[in-house]
Amino acid sequence: MIRLPADENVITGHGSQRDCCSVVHRFRTVDGSSRPDLPIDGYLDGELVLSRSFAADPAGDRLLMRADDDTVLADGVDATRIEFRAVDRFGAPRPYVDGDVRLQVDGPVDLIGDHGCDPGRRMIIPTPNATRETPLERGTVRSNHPSGVLTTETEELITMSRLCDPADLLPTDSADATLVGRVHDPAENGPAVVAVRGDQLVDLSHLAPTTSELLDLPDRVDLVRSSEPRKSWPLSDVLAATVDEASDSGAVRLLSPIDLQVIKAAGVTFAKSMIERVIEERAKGDYTRAEAIRTQINDAIGGTIAGLRPGSPEAERVKSILISEGLWSQYLEVGIGPDPEIFTKAPVLSSVGAGASIGVLARSTWNNPEPEVVLAVTSAGGLVGATLGNDVNLRDFEGRSALLLTEAKDNNASCAIGPFIRLFDERFTVEDVRTLVVDLKVTGADDDYTLSEQSSMSEMSRPLEELVDHAIGDHHQYPDGFVLFTGTLFAPTQDRDTAGMGFTHHHGDVVSIGTDRLGMLINRVSTAEDAPDWTFGIRALIANLAGRRLLG
Template identity: 60%
Template sequence: MLPSDLDRAVLAGRLLLEEGPTPVLIRGGEVLDVSAVAPTVADLLELPNPAEAEGQRLFSVSALVDRVLASAPGSFLLSPVDLQVVKAAGVTFAVSAVERVIEERARGDSDKAAEIRSGLEARIGGGIRSVVPGSEDAMRLKAALIEDGMWSQYLEVAIGPDAEIFTKSPVLSTVGWGGDIGVRSDSTWNNPEPEVVLVADSRGRVLGATLGNDVNLRDFEGRSALLLSKAKDNNASCSIGPFIRLFDDAFTMDDVRSAVVELVVEGRDNFRLEGESSMREISRDPTELVRQAQSEHHYPDGFTLFLGTLFAPVQDRDEPGRGFTHKEGDIVRISTPRIGALINRVTTSKAAPPWTFGVRALMQNLAARGLLAGRGGGGA
């Protein structure tokens, strides 16, 4: 779960200790409880230098790993974000744009997808890859595609001036490392979306990065883009973790830009799916996506931003031409060396543990621990 260069990394996260959810820093091989100076991760990221926050030693990193592995899945190591708004950018890679057009034209029917895919990517894939979104070349490509009757709302956000930015999950609802991740029980065509997730403070400063799974229901969104919220926001449908790697001299936005995110799905049926997403192929720079996510909003507790994925699984799992869809019990592993690995097991959103610990519960817990006394209001 940890970065390959852990000795150079400073990580922020959350553990469920006996007293309640607790923000921690991993620094110098030690796990530090920083709740006395930052009751939430949102508070931690508002500090002038979060990586240097003072904390009480809990245990070593090796002891942390032992405790995580000895605990029930998802019960000790929590998602590393808490009060941040969970935002996501969609259709940020050319391949994902093509796949969204396929979903739209197939009307969510996976049987039709292979036929449509065979001709569509050859005609527009290269064109999308070669243009800068919002540029004059992009507008000329748009005009040509409209003339050919091939335009789509997904191509608009792929090469037009405005990125697709949506709210993925409610505050405090995300699942962490090891937790069950949910797919709607009435979905028959769906897939994981392995992504890098940026974490920003209330001023929009990007302070670090982690990994996420933006679970996608291809049948729902394919029937209508107006079903996006039903396709994206369901119980346990968003996992983030295992930790936020804070930016410093050893890890910067350039490391995000050059990251290769790997995905492995292993099923109880011995099915194995592998893929990767190279951030070098993203259509818009991560800082531009952050700018568009912030836009004319205010996020007093900060926000996270999924950057999208290049990966769109088309490998047949069962019948030829049916492509990939999840089955209960699938193990999903998303990894990149400089951040670590996020691992979750697939179940249905109906069967996943219910989300019951919300903002009121967190505030009551922090108040009972005396962690809110004398604290002021929100960020700038």
């Protein structure tokens, strides 16, 4: 131990030629004690550039903890490291501490590895579950040391709030994609038409105040790529705010990419899902009868329906056989008959976008997501782009009666679309849509349930153009254009709660629908009653755009 009178001795050490500095060590005693603190002042060219102190007395020592990230994604995979060390009252590190340091965690976090270890060691702290019912929770990490000397009041909060990695919303080839959509701009308290350009999201509302109008422009691709923007935002910031359920209302975030377009849907366009509709009908909404009916139908018709061309002579022969055996159904009629099912899914402006809550009626006990590709169609009937959609469905309602279709399909927040519309161009065409494989994943918040399914567009029973032709033509016009849900291959047969029931949603489920060329649509399941009310309708849109002088 060095013993020197306080402030009376200065030891100057001249650095090497490389350092070109001097360090002055000043030693003094503490309260008359023979144990000195050690202050160190560093000078560069005669100017003080560094001042550090080291305490001799252990009184005031404490444990200091820091996390690499203060936000952990709620995906069951992401993690952060905690670094903890012993420091003196000046914050200078201690070389060692006798005895184990113990870590205690509370809330939705857990530790990987031994909970007792030496200071300085890093611990991994992941989320214990992929999702939760509440959008934001905090996990607390507390340190503890058995000695009576080391103060251990420090704690670290880990916040988990994101539905997914924000970059997952984009197509894998986003650099080559022409992407358009809408955001909520808090600065103008309304929606803005936007396009992705590199790492920026640019506002094109001055060219077209609605995506309905933008898609009708003949030179839309060139305008989206080259027009001078009205304003712009960092793309990464907008994507992060979109999937962060705890972000404040002042953040710019994605909306559904459509506005004035009518929301249409085609049903029963895949053989596998068609059989499930027949089961719903025969079970009359009672899930306890589903498995027995599924077995009966499969035994009777097997795979004879798969591959049938709807409306063909072969389809008519199968129809005659099924009628004779008492197995004909209204769903088989639209599945293999000459006319497809085309219906209005939801009102104009009612769809929600990526990151928003989706709604299931609270009194529904048998329901499911429907992952679909959604076509963007102009007022003239031209196919100009594609996006993703979730046609949220209540199986128990539709199964009881086809006349309950609107109540089964159209509820608050029951239609999700997004995240962007990918315009058809030289790199992405309707031919690419025919080969898309759509992935569905549902992760439970209150159980360990995970469902993963795929829907291949190549297995559709009807061409995309045929569905569009049944929606628009001399028989029906859409002056603001429309979007068309194209149906799903997904058949919710994987049991979750009760054997034979198949799938049904739980409150808090996270539903992701994705494909490489269109990105990912992700939402958390709520009830239609608890999801945010739909308040921004056509009158509000017109008033907002007029107030911003965006209407011609």
